[in-house]
Every structure is written in C-alpha cells, then in structure tokens.
Amino acid sequence: MKISKLARSVNESPTLQLNAIAKKMIAEGKPVINLGVGEPDNPAPEGAVEAAQRKLKEGKIKYVPTAGMLSLREAIADYTFENYQENVAVENIVVSTGAKQALFNILFVLIDPGDEVLLLAPYWVSYPEMVRMVGGVPVVVHPSAGSFTPDFDSIRNAVTQKTKAVIVNSPSNPSGGVYSEEFVSQLVALCEEREIAYIADDIYQKLVFDGVEASPAFKFTDLDIENAPIIIVNGIAKSFGMTGFRIGWAVTNKEAANMMTRAQSQITSCASVISQAAAEGALRKSGGEVERLRKEIQANRDVAVKEIGEITQLELTAPQGTFYAFPKVNAHSHLSYKISELLLQKGMVSTVPGEPFGLEGHIRISFSGPSGVVSEGIRRIKWVLDENGSAEYDLGNGEKLKRDWKN
Numbered sequence: 001m002k003i004s005k006l007a008r009s010v011n012e013s014p015t016l017q018l019n020a021i022a023k024k025m026i027a028e029g030k031p032v033i034n035l036g037v038g039e040p041d042n043p044a045p046e047g048a049v050e051a052a053q054r055k056l057k058e059g060k061i062k063y064v065p066t067a068g069m070l071s072l073r074e075a076i077a078d079y080t081f082e083n084y085q086e087n088v089a090v091e092n093i094v095v096s097t098g099a100k101q102a103l104f105n106i107l108f109v110l111i112d113p114g115d116e117v118l119l120l121a122p123y124w125v126s127y128p129e130m131v132r133m134v135g136g137v138p139v140v141v142h143p144s145a146g147s148f149t150p151d152f153d154s155i156r157n158a159v160t161q162k163t164k165a166v167i168v169n170s171p172s173n174p175s176g177g178v179y180s181e182e183f184v185s186q187l188v189a190l191c192e193e194r195e196i197a198y199i200a201d202d203i204y205q206k207l208v209f210d211g212v213e214a215s216p217a218f219k220f221t222d223l224d225i226e227n228a229p230i231i232i233v234n235g236i237a238k239s240f241g242m243t244g245f246r247i248g249w250a251v252t253n254k255e256a257a258n259m260m261t262r263a264q265s266q267i268t269s270c271a272s273v274i275s276q277a278a279a280e281g282a283l284r285k286s287g288g289e290v291e292r293l294r295k296e297i298q299a300n301r302d303v304a305v306k307e308i309g310e311i312t313q314l315e316l317t318a319p320q321g322t323f324y325a326f327p328k329v330n331a332h333s334h335l336s337y338k339i340s341e342l343l344l345q346k347g348m349v350s351t352v353p354g355e356p357f358g359l360e361g362h363i364r365i366s367f368s369g370p371s372g373v374v375s376e377g378i379r380r381i382k383w384v385l386d387e388n389g390s391a392e393y394d395l396g397n398g399e400k401l402k403r404d405w406k407n
Contacts, residue, residue: 010129011356018340022350031395033377034369036340036350038173040241040297040323041369044278045289048242051281052274061273066265067257068095068249072276075283076249083205084216084232088225092251094260095279097271099203099235099248101264103167104130106231106250109259110165110197111136118158118166120150121358122326124173124201128358139163140358148177148317148326152186159190165197170214171204174357174364175326176301176319178214185220191229192221198230203248206239206290208321209298226253238322240282241293247271247279297323297367300374304367307378313385323368326354328361329385336363346405347384347393349377 018036025032055061067073073090080088096102103126111117113135119127121142128138141150141158155166168187170179179187191198200217208214217230235248250260264270301318304325308316314327329339336353340363343349354362365381367374383393385407393401 006133009132013125013129018344018350018352022344025344025348030348031397031399032344032348032350033373033380034350035365035367035374035377036352037368038238038324038366039243039368040238040293042241042289042293042296044242044245045240045282045286047285047289048236048240048245048278048282050285052278055274055277064270064273064276066270067261068093068271069273069276069280072280072283073249075280076251079234079283080232080251084218086216086218086225086251088251089254091254092225092257093249094252094257094264095247095249095271095276096264097248097268098246099201099233099237100126101268102233102235102248102250102260103127103199103201104133105260105263106197106199106233106252106256107131107134107136107165108263109256112164114162115164116160116162118155118163118196119358120155120166120168122148122172122175122354122362123167123358124169125356127167136164137162143359148172148175149179149183152183155187156190159194159196163194163196165199166191167199167201168217169201169204171208171319171321173204173322174324174352174354174362175317176322176324177317178208178212178320181215181219184215184217188217188220188230192223196229200230200232202232202234203238204322205234207294207297207323209294209301210320212320214321225251228253231256236279236282239290239293240286242278242282245272245275245278247275300367300369300371301325303371304365304374304378307375307382308365311378311382311385314381323366325365325367326357326359326362327365329363336360339363342405343381343384346401346403347380348395348401349380349384351381 022034073093111134116137116139117131131138232251236242316327340353352364387407
C-alpha cells in the first residue's frame with residue numbers, strides 16, 4: 001500500500017507526541033510530572049454534566065443537523081452577543097468536533113492550492129500542518145526582538161496577491177500573550193483593505209489575568225457578520241475545562257457557514273449529541289464555574305512566574321492569559337527539542353519544545369494542573385538546567401534523581 005505524499009508531509013502534533021511519551025513513562029511507574037499537557041485539572045461544570053445526563057436518560061441519541069443542535073446554536077448566538085456584542089443568527093454558526101475541526105473546516109472552504117495563510121509566530125503547532133493539508137502555503141511572520149508580537153510593517157510586507165487569511169490566536173498558545181487593541185485594530189483594517197479573512201482563534205478568550213481583556217476583532221469594524229472578513233472560532237475546551245467533550249464552533253457569514261456545513265457532512269456528519277447537550281448546559285449555566293477556574297489558573301500563573309523567575313537559565317515574559325509560560329532558554333547548548341528531551345529523561349518533567357511553535361530557543365510550560373504539582377515540576381526544571389546543581393534531587397518518596405550527564 002502506497003502512502004500519499006500529502007499524508008507523509010503532515011507532522012505529528014509534538015504536544016500530543018510528548019504527552020504520549022510522558023503517559024507511557026507514568027504507566028511504567030516513573031515519577032513523571034506532566035507540564036506539557038494543555039488542559040485544566042477541573043471537574044466538568046455541573047450544568048454540563050446535568051445536561052448530558054438528561055440527554056442520556058431520554059434515550060434518543062440520534063443524528064442532529066450537521067451544523068449542530070438548534071438549541072446549542074441559539075446558546076452560542078447568545079454567548080457571541082454577550083462576549084462580542086455581535087448579533088448573529090443560528091445560520092451563522094457551525095458546531096464541530098472541537099475547535100480544531102472548526103479551524104480545519106474554515107481553511108478547507110477558504111483556501112485553494114497555492115493560497116497563502118499568514119501565521120504570527122509563535123503560533124499553535126497545528127496551524128501550519130492544517131494549512132498544508134488543504135494545499136495552502138503557511139507564511140510565518142516572526143515577532144519583534146524581545147517580544148511575542150510581530151512588527152505590523154512585517155505583516156503588511158508579508159501580504160501578497162496570494163494571501164487569503166491570517167490566523168490570530170489571542171490569548172496565545174504558547175506564549176500566553178494578548179495582542180493590544182492597537183495591534184488588533186490595525187490587523188482588522190488591513191484585512192478589510194486587502195480582503196483577507198481574519199480567523200480569530202478565541203479558544204482561550206476568557207482565560208485572562210490582572211484585568212487584561214482580549215479585545216475581540218469585531219470591536220474594530222463597522223461591518224456586520226455578513227460583510228466583515230472576521231471568522232470567530234471558539235469552544236468549551238479551555239475556558240470551561242471541558243477538553244474531552246470535543247465541542248467547538250465557528251461563527252461566520254452564512255455562505256461560508258453553509259460551505260463548512262456541507263464539508264462537515266461528508267466527514268463527521270455531526271458532533272456527538274451528548275457532548276452538544278453538555279456544551280449547551282455549560283454555556284447556559286456555568287458562568288460562575290468559568291470564573292472560578294480562571295481565578296485558580298491565575299493563582300497558578302502567579303506561582304509559575306515566581307518560580308520560573310528564580311531560574312537563571314530561563315527568561316520569561318509573564319503570560320497575560322491561557323495556562324502556558326513560554327520562557328526563553330539562555331546559556332544552554334541544546335535546541336528546544338533536546339532541552340525538552342533532557343528535562344523528561346533526567347528530570348522526569350514533561351515540557352514542549354518551542355521550535356514547532358515557530359520560535360526556537362523556548363520551551364512551553366503548562367501551569368494548568370494543581371499548584372503543588374506545577375511547583376515541583378518547575379523545581380525539577382531548575383535542577384536539570386543548573387550546571388552547578390546538586391548531584392542528586394530528592395523526590396521525597398525515597399527516590400532520587402541523579403545528575404549523570406553534562407549540560
């Protein structure tokens with residue numbers, strides 16, 4: 001059987017790959033702390049669980065419209081008005097099996113072979129692979145020195161006649177950065193001027209700290225949903241801590257929504273009805289739990305920033321959102337893949353290398369888990385990276401890690 005060139009060109013997600021290695025080591029009894037995984041350590045909101053239970057008790061678990069249950073799309077329309085001050089109809093909404101599928105659907109209906117999509121580094125690892133999978137060309141715009149935001153002139157200069165879209169993730173995975181209102185405003189204006197789709201990956205929208213706001217793109221346009229070049233992608237995975245339910249959505253003009261629905265009908269038909277019911281329950285009844293989760297993650301952020309700040313080999317810009325820190329590794333001889341491998345094998349702590357995020361020399365550290373676990377993981381990172389560190393590291397359970405390598 002011959003594998004296609006396209007399939008061979010797609011790289012495995014490094015976040016999932018390293019997470020799988022960490023889980024395998026844990027299954028083998030090794031004391032690994034996983035700071036690579038991107039999911040909160042919270043129970044599902046009560047409203048979500050109760051709604052899913054009601055749907056199960058009905059016993060009628062059947063197909064629903066490909067674009068999603070009407071009641072869920074109505075809840076998403078209300079959520080969009082509340083959080084974006086934008087009136088949308090259910091016909092503007094397509095519910096998918098996670099925000100990841102929503103992003104892929106968008107690229108599938110917008111991008112022809114050879115079309116270019118701008119990616120603002122550091123970007124989420126799946127963006128360039130998704131672009132390639134639909135025959136597009138990812139064009140990376142790198143950030144200004146000492147920043148996680150590209151110079152706007154660099155973005156404008158990257159636009160060509162083939163540019164069809166830009167993907168904007170704010171708050172950002174992996175950096176935790178939030179783009180300024182001025183930056184978003186300029187980018188929206190450029191997209192309107194050049195007829196470029198502004199794909200807003202807002203999956204971390206509510207996970208912001210210290211009063212920071214992730215300004216929605218619709219704030220900077222006078223056009224409505226049918227005429228603006230803006231597409232919103234969101235879901236319940238991150239802000240609601242419901243990663244396993246796999247429900248995301250896109251909000252766009254009716255023509256694009258119809259095309260996305262048509263494509264999805266040939267792939268997954270519809271997202272899980274039980275998960276859709278849970279998503280509706282979360283959107284309708286879980287506002288307080290979302291805020292509690294945000295506060296817990298902000299507390300974890302404060303702990304992580306303090307402890308990473310004590311590691312001389314790491315240089316950190318404090319994240320304004322998400323549950324990731326993305327420090328630069330200084331005075332170290334290894335590339336980010338080698339650093340993450342060293343931390344996992346010698347320190348029994350899993351991180352994600354920065355190279356697949358488009359910014360070599362960094363590692364991504366997740367602080368989504370319990371604060372005590374996060375602190376212990378960061379202490380191990382400090383021990384591994386410190387060339388003058390002690391010969392042994394006491395795990396506190398009778399086991400010790402031994403420094404049997406040279407940095």
